[in-house]
Amino acid sequence: MASSNIEKPMIIGVAADSGCGKSTFLRRVSGIFGTKVSQGHTPQGDFMTVICLDDFHTQDRKGRAAAKVTALDPVANNFELMYQMCKALKEGKSVMKPIYNHETGKIDPPELINPNHVIVVEGLHPMYDARMKELLDFTVYLDLSDEVKIAWKIQRDMAERGHTLDNILASIESRRPDFEAYVDPQKRDVDMVMQILPTNLIPDDTEKKVLRVRLLQKEDTDVDAVYLYDEGSTIDWVPCGKKLTCGYPGIKFHYGPDTYFDNEVSVLEVDGNFAKLEEMIYVETHLNNTSTKFYGEMTQQLLKNPNAPGSSNGTGLCQVLIALKMREMYEKITGRKVLPRAA
Ligand code: ADP
Ligand code: G6P
Structure with a gap:
């Protein structure tokens, strides 16, 4: 891991269920920090880098389906690697971070993430693991009521992705137990x-x-x-x-x-x-x-x-x-x- 001259990077955690507006919110944050974002999987700007924690899925889509675990289950996420990489970034070191490819459902070859002044870790579980939580300097939780979550999902998944209403409702219901057990409790202390x-x-x-x-x-x-x-x-x-x-x-x-x-x-x-x-x-x-x-x-x-x-x-x-x-x-x-x- 190479070191940089960036002193004291700040690490921010942004947690929410998927489709609850994390990316939309972070575009607004980029506006405040004046981030020019480079192309590529992970938005790395001249001031702020946004790391999506889906990249720390332990298994690809097929593996999760075979093991009958959802992406929300902690066993499907490598918290040790997440912690080691975020700690390294906080120490101003570069890391080679894995990539979860949402299109193929597979894990792609890793990419180089350089240290930056502000590192945002966004996803389902930024504050789930105690050591990760300790690393974070500022924490935010986006908490959508069920009604609004469904309305936004309908807008995106039905209007833009051709899913049916029944599919959307079924997907929300199937995720609910893991969402309530592992994601939602993070909001208690942010x-x-x-x-x-x-x-x-x-x-x-x-x-x-x-x-x-x-x-x-x-x-x-x-x-x-x-x-x-x-x-x-x-x-x-x-x-x-x-x-x-x-x-x-x-x-x-x-x-x-x-x-x-x-x-x-x-x-x-x-x-x-x-x-x-x-x-x-x-x-x-x-x-x-x-x-x-x-x-x-x-x-x-x-x-x-x-x-x-x-x-x-x-x-x-x-x-x-x-x-x-x-x-x-x-x-x-x-x-x-x-x-x-x-x-
Ligand atoms: P996430 O990154 O958490 O998956 P997105 O930011 O991609 O969520 O937002 C999911 C959907 O919700 C998108 O269709 C987006 O346009 C819509 N959305 C996000 N924020 C808002 C908002 N504040 N008001 C209305 N719709 C929103
Ligand atoms: C949800 C989760 C993501 C996860 C994805 C995996 O959208 O919020 O964090 O990466 O599921 O699902 P997939 O369809 O790729 O197996």
Whole structure:
């Protein structure tokens, strides 16, 4: 393993079930860290590298089928290798990482991963193994309710991949026991959870397109939680009116303290859709501790990718807020500054 001159890389873990928006979120994070991504299996940019933990499957698709184990089962994942490689990257060393080929279902020859300033490990189990968890400087869990997960799967797998509704529902059900046993519990102790739920603004909503998004921010961390108006208070806010244009069904914010499993958290909730992204500056003005570097940076980040999934609702907003916290954490750990990226 060759060494590099990158000191103190930061390692971030992003966990979620498949199809829950990890790649979409990480594109937003790349925007904040200004990553130019190279071609190839693993996105390796000039600042951030994103490692997909599917690459540490112990067996190919056929092997898993023969052994009757799902990819979510820890026995199907090589945690020892994952740990050794992430540790090496954190020490500024290059590694030869295996590749799981999602098209063929086989394990391809390994590829060279060079150290980088920020390494993101994303997948089903970044915080499952205690030694891996210990390596991570910042952890995020994307928590979709079943209704939303099904709606997104239908959108992707039915509309774009020709699967039937029955197939999609059966696949979610068959994964459920392992998901609940090995993936979902990781959310109990992470720095930030983004919960994505159906809206409360439309009674009996069947489409599940309007979302209620809750950002749970652990209080006891090195970065301060984002708050609305008054830190520690409980606040409901409907900003629609003279300063914020709202279409149907409008937008509603909630902020306040809560307990999540064993942790004190603060919750920022955004229910509904934004009608005009450029007006997000009004919302930004009322949020504090956003870790922006200049007035309007949060809005600018949203405007950068207006058509990215979630840009006009709380998912896009929370993606940006989490990414800004990651940047602040990087600066705290390394003592280095990340220049804000121009729009
Ligand atoms: P993962 O990387 O976790 O498998 P993706 O980022 O590929 O998930 O997203 C899975 C699907 O969900 C895609 O079709 C994507 O467009 C959709 N999606 C992701 N994030 C959002 C969002 N915030 N709002 C709506 N759809 C989304
Ligand atoms: C799911 C998991 C992935 C895994 C894949 C393997 O999508 O979320 O982490 O790599 O299953 O399934 P496959 O169809 O390739 O056997």
